[in-house]
Amino acid sequence: MFVVEMEGITKRFGSFVANDGIDLRVKGGEIHALLGENGAGKSTLMNILFGLYEPDEGNIKINGKSVTISDPNEAVRLGIGMVHQHFMLVEPFTVTENIILGKEPRRMGFLDLKRAEEEVRRLSEQYGLQVDPRAKIRDISVGMQQRVEILKTLYRGADILILDEPTAVLTPQEIDELIEIMKRLVREGKTIIFITHKLKEIMRACDTVTVIRRGKMIDSLPVSETDENRLAALMVGRDVSFTVEKAPSQADEPVLEVEGLVAKDNRGLEAVRGLDLTVRAGEIVGIAGVDGNGQSELLEAITGLRRVDAGVVRLSGKDVTNRKTREILRAGVGHIPEDRQKRGLVLDFSIGENLALITYYQSPFARGIRLCYPEIFAHAKRLIEQFDVRTPDERTAARALSGGNQQKAIIAREVERDPDLLIAAQPTRGLDVGAIEFIHRRLIEQRDKGKAVLLFSLDLDEILKLSDRIAIICEGKIVGWVDPETVTEEELGLMMAGGKEEGAKP
Amino acid sequence: AGCGSGQQGDQQGADQEAFSAGMVTDTGGINDESFNQTAWEGMKRLKEELGVDVKYLESKRDADYVPNLSRFAREGRDIIWGIGFKFENVIPQVAKQFGDAKFGIVDSNLGGNIPPNVVAVTFKEHEGSFLMGVIAGSMTKTDKVGFIGGISSPLIKKFEVGFRAGVKAANPDAEVKVAYAESFDDVAKGRSLAQNMYNNGVDVIYHAAGGVGKGLFNEVKTREKGKYWAIGVDMDQSSLAPDHTLSSMIKRVDVAVFEVTKQVKENKFQGGKEVELGLKDDGVGIAETTSKHVPEDVLKKVEEFKQKIIKGEIKVPSTEEEFKSFQ
Amino acid sequence: MNLFVRANRQSPLVLAIVSVLLGMLVGAILMVLAGYDPVRAYSALFRTPFTQSFDIGETIRTISPLIMTGLAVAIAFRTGLFNIGAEGQYIIGQLVAVIVALKLSLPPVLHALVAMILGGLAGALWALLPGILKATRGVHEVISTIMMNFLAFYLSNFLVRSWLSSGADSTPMIPESASIRWNVLTDVFANSRIHLGIIIALLLALFMHWLLWRTTVGFEFRAVGLNPHASEYAGMSVRRSIILSMMISGSFAGLAGATEMLGTDEYLTILTFFNGLGFDGIAVALLGGNTPLGVILAAVLFGILTYGGGTMQFEANVPFEVIRVVFAAIILFVAANVTGWIVERFRRERRVKEDA
Amino acid sequence: MPDLTALIHSAVLYSTPLILAAIGGLYSERSGVVNIALEGLMIIGAFTAAVITILTGNPWIGLAAAMIAGVLMAIPHAVASITFKADQVVSGVAINFLALGLSVYLVKYMYEGAGKTPTVPELFHQVPVPLLSEIPVIGPSLFNQFPTTYLAYLVVIVTYIVLYYTPFGMRLRSVGEHPSAAETAGINVIQMRYIAVMISGALAAAGGAGLSIAIGSEFGQTTVSGQGFISLAALIFGKWHPLGVLGAALFFGFSVSLALIGQIYGWTQVVPSEVLSMLPYVLTLLALAGFVGRSEAPAAVGKPYEKGGR
Ligand SMILES: Nc1ncnc2c1ncn2[C@@H]1O[C@H](COP(=O)(O)OP(=O)(O)OP(=O)(O)O)[C@@H](O)[C@H]1O
Ligand SMILES: Nc1ncnc2c1ncn2[C@@H]1O[C@H](COP(=O)(O)OP(=O)(O)OP(=O)(O)O)[C@@H](O)[C@H]1O
Numbered sequence A: 001m002f003v004v005e006m007e008g009i010t011k012r013f014g015s016f017v018a019n020d021g022i023d024l025r026v027k028g029g030e031i032h033a034l035l036g037e038n039g040a041g042k043s044t045l046m047n048i049l050f051g052l053y054e055p056d057e058g059n060i061k062i063n064g065k066s067v068t069i070s071d072p073n074e075a076v077r078l079g080i081g082m083v084h085q086h087f088m089l090v091e092p093f094t095v096t097e098n099i100i101l102g103k104e105p106r107r108m109g110f111l112d113l114k115r116a117e118e119e120v121r122r123l124s125e126q127y128g129l130q131v132d133p134r135a136k137i138r139d140i141s142v143g144m145q146q147r148v149e150i151l152k153t154l155y156r157g158a159d160i161l162i163l164d165e166p167t168a169v170l171t172p173q174e175i176d177e178l179i180e181i182m183k184r185l186v187r188e189g190k191t192i193i194f195i196t197h198k199l200k201e202i203m204r205a206c207d208t209v210t211v212i213r214r215g216k217m218i219d220s221l222p223v224s225e226t227d228e229n230r231l232a233a234l235m236v237g238r239d240v241s242f243t244v245e246k247a248p249s250q251a252d253e254p255v256l257e258v259e260g261l262v263a264k265d266n267r268g269l270e271a272v273r274g275l276d277l278t279v280r281a282g283e284i285v286g287i288a289g290v291d292g293n294g295q296s297e298l299l300e301a302i303t304g305l306r307r308v309d310a311g312v313v314r315l316s317g318k319d320v321t322n323r324k325t326r327e328i329l330r331a332g333v334g335h336i337p338e339d340r341q342k343r344g345l346v347l348d349f350s351i352g353e354n355l356a357l358i359t360y361y362q363s364p365f366a367r368g369i370r371l372c373y374p375e376i377f378a379h380a381k382r383l384i385e386q387f388d389v390r391t392p393d394e395r396t397a398a399r400a401l402s403g404g405n406q407q408k409a410i411i412a413r414e415v416e417r418d419p420d421l422l423i424a425a426q427p428t429r430g431l432d433v434g435a436i437e438f439i440h441r442r443l444i445e446q447r448d449k450g451k452a453v454l455l456f457s458l459d460l461d462e463i464l465k466l467s468d469r470i471a472i473i474c475e476g477k478i479v480g481w482v483d484p485e486t487v488t489e490e491e492l493g494l495m496m497a498g499g500k501e502e503g504a505k506p
Numbered sequence B: 001a002g003c004g005s006g007q008q009g010d011q012q013g014a015d016q017e018a019f020s021a022g023m024v025t026d027t028g029g030i031n032d033e034s035f036n037q038t039a040w041e042g043m044k045r046l047k048e049e050l051g052v053d054v055k056y057l058e059s060k061r062d063a064d065y066v067p068n069l070s071r072f073a074r075e076g077r078d079i080i081w082g083i084g085f086k087f088e089n090v091i092p093q094v095a096k097q098f099g100d101a102k103f104g105i106v107d108s109n110l111g112g113n114i115p116p117n118v119v120a121v122t123f124k125e126h127e128g129s130f131l132m133g134v135i136a137g138s139m140t141k142t143d144k145v146g147f148i149g150g151i152s153s154p155l156i157k158k159f160e161v162g163f164r165a166g167v168k169a170a171n172p173d174a175e176v177k178v179a180y181a182e183s184f185d186d187v188a189k190g191r192s193l194a195q196n197m198y199n200n201g202v203d204v205i206y207h208a209a210g211g212v213g214k215g216l217f218n219e220v221k222t223r224e225k226g227k228y229w230a231i232g233v234d235m236d237q238s239s240l241a242p243d244h245t246l247s248s249m250i251k252r253v254d255v256a257v258f259e260v261t262k263q264v265k266e267n268k269f270q271g272g273k274e275v276e277l278g279l280k281d282d283g284v285g286i287a288e289t290t291s292k293h294v295p296e297d298v299l300k301k302v303e304e305f306k307q308k309i310i311k312g313e314i315k316v317p318s319t320e321e322e323f324k325s326f327q
Numbered sequence C: 001m002n003l004f005v006r007a008n009r010q011s012p013l014v015l016a017i018v019s020v021l022l023g024m025l026v027g028a029i030l031m032v033l034a035g036y037d038p039v040r041a042y043s044a045l046f047r048t049p050f051t052q053s054f055d056i057g058e059t060i061r062t063i064s065p066l067i068m069t070g071l072a073v074a075i076a077f078r079t080g081l082f083n084i085g086a087e088g089q090y091i092i093g094q095l096v097a098v099i100v101a102l103k104l105s106l107p108p109v110l111h112a113l114v115a116m117i118l119g120g121l122a123g124a125l126w127a128l129l130p131g132i133l134k135a136t137r138g139v140h141e142v143i144s145t146i147m148m149n150f151l152a153f154y155l156s157n158f159l160v161r162s163w164l165s166s167g168a169d170s171t172p173m174i175p176e177s178a179s180i181r182w183n184v185l186t187d188v189f190a191n192s193r194i195h196l197g198i199i200i201a202l203l204l205a206l207f208m209h210w211l212l213w214r215t216t217v218g219f220e221f222r223a224v225g226l227n228p229h230a231s232e233y234a235g236m237s238v239r240r241s242i243i244l245s246m247m248i249s250g251s252f253a254g255l256a257g258a259t260e261m262l263g264t265d266e267y268l269t270i271l272t273f274f275n276g277l278g279f280d281g282i283a284v285a286l287l288g289g290n291t292p293l294g295v296i297l298a299a300v301l302f303g304i305l306t307y308g309g310g311t312m313q314f315e316a317n318v319p320f321e322v323i324r325v326v327f328a329a330i331i332l333f334v335a336a337n338v339t340g341w342i343v344e345r346f347r348r349e350r351r352v353k354e355d356a
Numbered sequence D: 001m002p003d004l005t006a007l008i009h010s011a012v013l014y015s016t017p018l019i020l021a022a023i024g025g026l027y028s029e030r031s032g033v034v035n036i037a038l039e040g041l042m043i044i045g046a047f048t049a050a051v052i053t054i055l056t057g058n059p060w061i062g063l064a065a066a067m068i069a070g071v072l073m074a075i076p077h078a079v080a081s082i083t084f085k086a087d088q089v090v091s092g093v094a095i096n097f098l099a100l101g102l103s104v105y106l107v108k109y110m111y112e113g114a115g116k117t118p119t120v121p122e123l124f125h126q127v128p129v130p131l132l133s134e135i136p137v138i139g140p141s142l143f144n145q146f147p148t149t150y151l152a153y154l155v156v157i158v159t160y161i162v163l164y165y166t167p168f169g170m171r172l173r174s175v176g177e178h179p180s181a182a183e184t185a186g187i188n189v190i191q192m193r194y195i196a197v198m199i200s201g202a203l204a205a206a207g208g209a210g211l212s213i214a215i216g217s218e219f220g221q222t223t224v225s226g227q228g229f230i231s232l233a234a235l236i237f238g239k240w241h242p243l244g245v246l247g248a249a250l251f252f253g254f255s256v257s258l259a260l261i262g263q264i265y266g267w268t269q270v271v272p273s274e275v276l277s278m279l280p281y282v283l284t285l286l287a288l289a290g291f292v293g294r295s296e297a298p299a300a301v302g303k304p305y306e307k308g309g310r
């Protein structure tokens, strides 16, 4: 018996076809994986199911009945709940407030927060979610936030849960816990549609998988009848290799030395507390840690974006503590920031301007204060070619590029400056295997050229695959170093959690 | 459609034959319940009694004065009025440009340098204000009276000083509280000032503050009758608070505009001169409604002072300097 | 219709023109409702600014400060700042210009030049404080510039009364040597008050174009305006851009004040309220899409409407304020892209018909 | 020394229109729509109140009409900035132009070319609240006021309760912080924003009405003269919180009345009145620079909402 049947769904954005006659059938009580590259159309399909978009063609049946889902309210009434790829949580609100928003318990017209909190606590216990109903969203970890999202759907009585890439931001332990929760939900009679790029998770958690490529449905099959390689090939449309070819590192002189570093976060609390770190030429150092343990503050302090309250930062032996960002970048630092759209690019600038965003004031792009646009565009053309950035031309706004190509542009810009130290933060977050492969190769290339690479990532696979040494960060300190060859994901996860029971609170 | 009634009859524009006059308001606008409006009264009288073709132009900004004056000059109007001291700087300029046209300005003597084609009309406001001071000084029970000014300037200072002199003459013990709203149209400020003065024991307030004065009347109206008083300015303002208005200092801008324009029509234009109108000329005076609340003996005292001023026995001060030497 | 639709999709200019026409239609409706004759009103409005050389001169005079305040607002916008303080910077510009004109005695030309430059600088300084507050303390420039407007207002009145005149309500006329009227222009335009401000305005527009799109400074301004975070990550000094942009913006507004003082008014009075040129500048900048050329065109339109509006009131008895309503409607139509929306409607309808 | 009662009284008098308009702005901005149109909304309120009170002789009808007019004037702002996704600042600026132009145009049309209305014959009067007005010092200053002031008190209290203790308020805040989250929770973002902008129109117009039929007695070009902008400043200064806004508005009112009343006590002998007049603005700047620092706007303020947008 199918609880969800989507037939021939087509959705166009302008002339772009995001979904092209897709069929999706989900059985009751299963965990159904939806697999596809970035931009394949997964979120779009789910947004249609959830009533956020109206399909241009096709029809939907829920529990065998034809329905039109014109808005999320309708979807909720049909028992559909969705946890979005980008969290839909109001930061300054509490957990409870977020959960009840739109369906508030009332007493004489006023909010009945007491009753709401009890309800949230009850649900949380029933499904083993362990959230604090009174905590503010901005104070809890990403993993917790995700549970709040799940609670939101449960609170509304959802039987069909859509989880859009829920694991991208989680630690291994959190992923395990999530999978546990999903299984528990299914046991309680729920049906789950689970979107991911991560084949391993599908193999572990799911019953059925549907693969989408470029807006078309490619295949739908039981997980038991397939394996990772087969799925990867279906997804990308060609065979992919999973391992990165990597020679042993030839580590040399220290390039980056950080000693006793102290820095505060935006709220004025100490986020980096006496941190020591060394990265040598010719090696990749991976920083593993749960989100919010001082990673952002650390890299901002290194790059001069945040005040260093104590300690020293040295670059190739030269003290650069509290120098201006520009000075530090010029001293040989490349920086691939963690949020490409917010920090890496000026989306409304042309791709050419973005590729010169750091060097525009130097020759040959500028003479004195005069800009030389022909040079800027010529330079861009070269890089676009060299780094295979897919864009109509160098004058197109960065906004119009896909996420992967935006990231490629940033990498092109940073690598081309030939820095001694390359800092890469979440360089592949949200990208598909093809793009990931490309970026990984570039990072290793840098290392092999004798550069120092400092990698921040929440994706442990990535850390393990790329790093020559791994530093574990917890509560603003490096709490240990491990060898990627010998360590297991589980050990790593435990260290990251800093011995705490749950890696939830920052 | 309802537009300025004065404008209705003359839409054909100024034909060469009819005698025509134009008037440019300052930024206060035509219905300012003050000198622009009074001046327009004079213009309307010119139309009714002498068949003069009259028209006005309002100025949005100070920068509009020149184009507005020029526009009338180019139309060939026989006399063009700039109403208010704000025209002080532009009238000589335009008068020079249009040497053949005749201009009039109210409330400024152009610092004494009056071009031959301009007549400057000023008033001895201090004389009228002196009489208001006499009334206030005589009527106060608390020996505290108040003065509310608009934007401080030598002109408004004349009102203030004259008033203070009058108070001093009638009641040497009385104290005068002075405050300027630094505005001519912020009614709320007028009200606040009045309220605070009254709360501080002041029982008679005189204003020379244009629209700001309305705040004074709004305030006094809400207070006990026969105890709190206001004195108006420019025209008879007793209608704003009939039970609380002692008097008003009348300034006959309409008469001035009427008389001077008439002179031009009769080819008796006295260009290059200042026409200064005081108590003697009935250019300033006391509102008729004064007798309503002011008792006989005070009125008599006022009349005595008035005669002394007219005869020159009292020289009313018009500046702070002169006030210092005023006995 | 076909042509209209096709042209429309391409050109922002066409969009602007259609919005202007729609705005005037709103004005016409308002006139009809009140029993005025819109044809007569508009013909008076558009005829006079062009027919007599005096009026042409006065129209140009009206346009030049609008260009400058428009550019002032636009350049700040480009850096992501909303300079609502052009009004105050304008006042300070005219104040300093009149001070220099009255208190310094210098030979002709030089006198005017010094007065103008110091006026511009004063505007820049007046914008500096909000710039610094924004850059260092995160104070929203909208409030701080509103405060600065009021401060400028009272400061100007204070100095006029206590220093520049002896307690009077206006300063004396500035000396000939500080005037930026130019005999040739004055003669050509029949004694109107046209002055060299218009040349300065056009030069400023060129300067802005050059600065924004030809220099590293402009690159920084635009980057900071579009994404301050990314700019900071790229090593730019966001603070410097904010402060510098505010100062340049302020200097434009200050120059507007200075040129108006030295060319149009030639004396300064006690202000009773803001003259609104700073706010008009906001409208001009918006209609002009925050580009120098757009600002010039928008200022020309606003200038014609403003000056012609005076004539309209004179000749057709229609209150001048209807012009403000027309402004408002134009801004709304441009901002909401109503034209584009109407065109979309047309196209969709046609497509439906063609499909059927 | 000035007596404190008088000073507080006049501070409250002056802050009343600011409180009403700024709280109006609070609704709009909390829902994510920048409201620089407060000035225009106050103007239309002041205009309507004056005209309708002149026509009917009843200031209550004038006030009600003003609030309706405020809603009507807010609608174009809502349509442009919500439905048509125009830049909200731009649209607000347009409303300011529109309100001033339209109201003065109508005044001229109705009153034979005059730049302002005649004096309103029947104004609101100050009425003491029984009991409360007998409290020493603050009684007569806070509770012997115009009905518009009591309305302002009420609006602050009600807004506080609505915002933090009702579903409507929570939804409103969520829409201004994270509209997509609100939409997925089944809240109609567009509708919420329309309602909020319309409320802001009604309240700002009530503030304007206070200027023309309570503390003032006419409407003209300069009746509002920038108070809408000061209200906006009060809103930001008060950090988008009803009590903060109240405090900020009172602060402005206090310093304005200090400058004005100072003259009566002879302060102007020492300090020129212009310098006193600058006081509120200087104090505000100092406050902003010194202690208040950054104020966090609602996260989504100024951003048009695109359904399904990321
Ligand atoms: N609102 C929109 N307007 C225009 N294009 C859109 C819109 N939403 C999605 N698209 C495009 O449709 C395509 C499918 O997007 P969708 O978000 O469904 O992909 P996805 O499979 O979820 O990818 P990812 O793994 O990156 O989340 C993409 O190319 C995207 O750019
Ligand atoms: N705002 C936009 N304006 C124009 N085109 C857009 C816009 N957003 C997305 N697109 C188009 O949609 C395509 C897909 O965008 P999206 O960001 O979803 O990338 P993606 O398909 O997920 O690719 P990647 O794997 O590189 O992330 C882009 O190539 C782009 O052409």
Ligand SMILES: [Mg+2]
Pocket (backbone or CB within 6 Å): A038, A039, A402, A403, A404, A430
């Ligand atoms: Mg993508």
Ligand SMILES: [Mg+2]
Pocket (backbone or CB within 6 Å): A042, A043, A044, A085, A164
């Ligand atoms: Mg997706």
